[in-house]
Amino acid sequence: MLTLLFLLLPVAMGYGWFMGRNSIKQNHQTAKETLSIKYSTGLNYLLSNQQDKAIDYLLEALKLEDDTVEAHFAMANLFRRRGELDRALKVHEYLVRQKHLSNKDKEQAAFELGKDFLSAGLYDRAEAMFIKLLKNKNYCLKSLTYLMQIYQSTKDWHQGIALKKDIVKTRDKKIMHSLANFYCELATQALADDQFIEVIELLENALQQDQNSCRANWLLAQVYENHQQYNEACLCYQDIYQQDKDFFPDVIERMYSCYRELEAEEEFYIFIRKVYDETGSTSALIKYVSYLEDSYGNNRAKEFILFALKRRPTIHGFKHLVKMQMLSTEQQSNIENLDVIKELVSAYLNVKQRYSCRTCGFNSSTHYWSCPSCHGWEQLKPVRGLEGE
Numbered sequence: 001m002l003t004l005l006f007l008l009l010p011v012a013m014g015y016g017w018f019m020g021r022n023s024i025k026q027n028h029q030t031a032k033e034t035l036s037i038k039y040s041t042g043l044n045y046l047l048s049n050q051q052d053k054a055i056d057y058l059l060e061a062l063k064l065e066d067d068t069v070e071a072h073f074a075m076a077n078l079f080r081r082r083g084e085l086d087r088a089l090k091v092h093e094y095l096v097r098q099k100h101l102s103n104k105d106k107e108q109a110a111f112e113l114g115k116d117f118l119s120a121g122l123y124d125r126a127e128a129m130f131i132k133l134l135k136n137k138n139y140c141l142k143s144l145t146y147l148m149q150i151y152q153s154t155k156d157w158h159q160g161i162a163l164k165k166d167i168v169k170t171r172d173k174k175i176m177h178s179l180a181n182f183y184c185e186l187a188t189q190a191l192a193d194d195q196f197i198e199v200i201e202l203l204e205n206a207l208q209q210d211q212n213s214c215r216a217n218w219l220l221a222q223v224y225e226n227h228q229q230y231n232e233a234c235l236c237y238q239d240i241y242q243q244d245k246d247f248f249p250d251v252i253e254r255m256y257s258c259y260r261e262l263e264a265e266e267e268f269y270i271f272i273r274k275v276y277d278e279t280g281s282t283s284a285l286i287k288y289v290s291y292l293e294d295s296y297g298n299n300r301a302k303e304f305i306l307f308a309l310k311r312r313p314t315i316h317g318f319k320h321l322v323k324m325q326m327l328s329t330e331q332q333s334n335i336e337n338l339d340v341i342k343e344l345v346s347a348y349l350n351v352k353q354r355y356s357c358r359t360c361g362f363n364s365s366t367h368y369w370s371c372p373s374c375h376g377w378e379q380l381k382p383v384r385g386l387e388g389e
């Protein structure tokens with residue numbers, strides 16, 4: 001009898017193991033079914049535009065399975081893109097609170113939450129989220145970019161400059177360019193208050209962050225002009241030409257007045273001829289033609305501008321040609337006809353915008369250092385082509 005019991009023991013153990021395994025499988029199966037029901041119910045609500053019910057069901061599904069995290073990020077980002085920020089916030093806040101999520105997912109949720117706060121205009125809360133992420137190497141640059149965006153919107157230039165250490169570490173040209181403009185903003189204020197030494201220090205800092213900041217050179221030239229240091233101002237304008245040929249037409253007149261103060265107009269015209277040859281700029285052409293007119297007479301100047309306009313026609317150039325034609329015509333009726341053409345061209349040009357943003361295409365008749373549409377720094381430059389330079 002005892003022997004029989006011993007023989008049955010492995011069978012009993014086997015039966016117990018088999019039943020236990022079945023029970024685990026069953027529990028797992030039940031959990032899966034619950035997840036599947038909650039998940040599909042959530043998706044159904046989402047598709048039938050009942051977003052709030054959908055969120056509740058999908059968040060419940062997340063409690064049961066981490067595999068749905070990506071779907072939650074996608075859903076929240078979709079809400080944000082549609083402007084439904086309260087819903088995006090609800091999902092991201094929920095994700096941040098989940099203890100069982102991986103660190104990677106929690107960091108992503110915190111970053112996305114910061115973006116939600118920013119979109120909702122809750123700058124202080126967005127700022128707090130991005131500052132927390134500065135130590136994280138995956139989110140440092142992105143967080144710095146958003147922080148600079150926040151400080152630009154709130155005109156808190158000092159706060160932006162306080163991030164200098166972190167910004168310099170990234171060596172990212174775009175964000176260094178942004179930092180240089182923060183220094184330029186402070187320099188503009190100091191210039192208005194006539195604090196010469198402070199302006200120079202701030203502009204040196206700006207050029208340290210971005211040696212191609214033509215705005216810093218533009219301000220520096222202004223400081224030198226105010227102190228009758230025309231040689232230095234001329235050098236700044238020459239630097240601007242090297243830094244940004246598209247922006248240069250805007251400084252031609254100021255550069256000319258500095259050379260005139262130095263009684264070095266000949267030198268200026270050699271430079272402006274070079275600018276015209278290299279860029280085909282209409283402002284440079286008109287300036288050079290005025291020199292030809294004064295030095296060699298109307299015919300030589302007209303010959304030059306006609307040749308230039310055939311090669312590269314612009315409406316500004318045409319208007320100047322009409323003006324020159326009026327000066328060399330003696331017959332009154334011809335002068336009157338030319339005047340009508342000139343007025344017509346002027347009226348046409350008056351409704352055209354002088355500047356366009358090279359990033360977003362925003363047009364404006366006024367120059368802004370920061371584009372009012374995309375907020376990019378130093379992107380508004382004189383329009384090129386038939387109606388521009």
Ligand SMILES: [Zn+2]
Nearest residue numbers: 357360371374
């Ligand atoms: Zn823009």
